[in-house]
Amino acid sequence: MAKAFDNIRVADFSQVLAGPFATQQLALLGADVIKVEVRGAGDQARGMLASGWYQENRMAPLYLSVNAGKRSMTLDLKHERAKDIVHRLVKESDVFIQNFKGGVIDRLGFGYEAIKEINPSIVYCSISGYGQEGPKAGAAAYDSAIQAASGMITTTGYPENGPTRVGFTVVDMTTGITAAYAIASALFRRQVTGEGQYLDVAMLDSALTQLGPLVANYTVAGEAPKLNGNASLTGLASAEQYACKEGYVLLAVLLDNQVAALFEVLGRPELVKEPRFATHEARLGCYQEFRALLEDLFMADTAANWVRKLAAVVAQAS
Numbered sequence: 362m363a364k365a366f367d368n369i370r371v372a373d374f375s376q377v378l379a380g381p382f383a384t385q386q387l388a389l390l391g392a393d394v395i396k397v398e399v400r401g402a403g404d405q406a407r408g409m410l411a412s413g414w415y416q417e418n419r420m421a422p423l424y425l426s427v428n429a430g431k432r433s434m435t436l437d438l439k440h441e442r443a444k445d446i447v448h449r450l451v452k453e454s455d456v457f458i459q460n461f462k463g464g465v466i467d468r469l470g471f472g473y474e475a476i477k478e479i480n481p482s483i484v485y486c487s488i489s490g491y492g493q494e495g496p497k498a499g500a501a502a503y504d505s506a507i508q509a510a511s512g513m514i515t516t517t518g519y520p521e522n523g524p525t526r527v528g529f530t531v532v533d534m535t536t537g538i539t540a541a542y543a544i545a546s547a548l549f550r551r552q553v554t555g556e557g558q559y560l561d562v563a564m565l566d567s568a569l570t571q572l573g574p575l576v577a578n579y580t581v582a583g584e585a586p587k588l589n590g591n592a593s594l595t596g597l598a599s600a601e602q603y604a605c606k607e608g609y610v611l612l613a614v615l616l617d618n619q620v621a622a623l624f625e626v627l628g629r630p631e632l633v634k635e636p637r638f639a640t641h642e643a644r645l646g647c648y649q650e651f652r653a654l655l656e657d658l659f660m661a662d663t664a665a666n667w668v669r670k671l672a673a674v675v676a677q678a679s
Contacts, residue, residue: 364390365391366390367392369456370394370395370453370454370456371388371392371395371457372447372451372457372458373395374457374459374460374461374466375460376398376404376405376406376460377405377409377503378406378504378530378534378537379533379537380459380460380540381404381406381427381428382533382534382537382538383486383488383537383544384396384431385428385430385431386537386541387456387544388430388431389430393432394430395431395434395450395454396428396431396433397433397435399435399436399437399438400435400437400440403419404424406423407424410423411423438471439469448479452480455482455548456483456485456486458487458488459471460489462489462501463489463493463498463499463500464499466487473487473559477557482551482556482557483557484547484548484557484560485557485558486540486543486544486547488540488564489561489562489563489564490506491510491564491565492561492565494561502565504530504532504533507568508526508527510565511569512586513526514527516589517588518590520588520590524588531571536562540560540562543560544560547560572586591611597614597615597641597644597648598648599614599615599619599620599623604656605659605660606662606663607664607665608663608664609664610659610664610671612671615641617641620633622674623671628661637650637651638651
């Protein structure tokens with residue numbers, strides 16, 4: 362079966378995670394991705410989070426995880442012959458993607474205007490921390506820095522310990538998906554109009570998009586996010602994590618019929634008839650009491666057993 366991008370070639374000058382993850386999505390859809398790495402050193406990610414053979418051979422699992430399905434070459438972009446090589450590649454490409462710090466690619470002579478002269482229909486995507494314009498356009502950025510700058514870490518910590526960053530590269534990966542979607546959209550637009558396009562994808566924008574409901578709550582209602590730890594944004598005790606005799610369970614029980622099913626599984630079906638637990642509003646009003654009750658009940662069995670029982674019953678109530 363033909364893939365969506367079987368006839369698309371991508372000149373990939375990106376490295377680490379966001380850019381390579383974006384081009385990997387295009388490769389999965391059939392695109393011929395030619396990855397251009399720094400001569401001698403290669404992609405920064407080749408040595409990240411690696412040890413032993415993987416470190417010695419510059420083949421870190423992190424690097425491998427976002428570069429499958431690509432062809433690779435090395436090139437010193439500062440070399441006098443680099444311009445001819447890049448131009449030959451660009452003439453035969455549909456997409457050009459890079460994630461140097463703002464201004465760097467222009468100084469090297471491979472900014473959008475220069476590449477557009479060689480291939481007017483090129484879809485050119487720049488990925489950066491803060492975008493190509495503005496007061497922080499030239500600032501370097503990694504995932505954790507954007508988690509902090511966007512305010513993401515202020516939503517995941519505990520009041521007693523302070524902000525906590527998400528334990529995986531959530532901004533990088535979401536930025537990669539955003540860039541891949543933007544490139545796919547630009548390619549579709551080009552098919553209709555015949556025109557190429559410049560795309561400016563910022564990690565900060567991607568992070569703020571993920572925080573959209575919280576940002577809206579602040580800008581519209583004036584309510585700033587709080588350090589809730591594992592507490593649910595819903596304010597319901599039945600949508601939180603609980604310690605068991607062995608392990609933990611995380612609940613997502615929101616509706617009245619789901620709460621009734623939960624009480625049934627916990628062996629206390631009569632509780633649903635009590636006024637304090639009978640309605641959504643009532644349960645919000647007695648959060649501490651409801652949570653203390655659930656803490657006691659979940660300690661009666663292991664997480665594995667609770668999950669088995671809940672999966673069978675609560676799903677029927679959804």
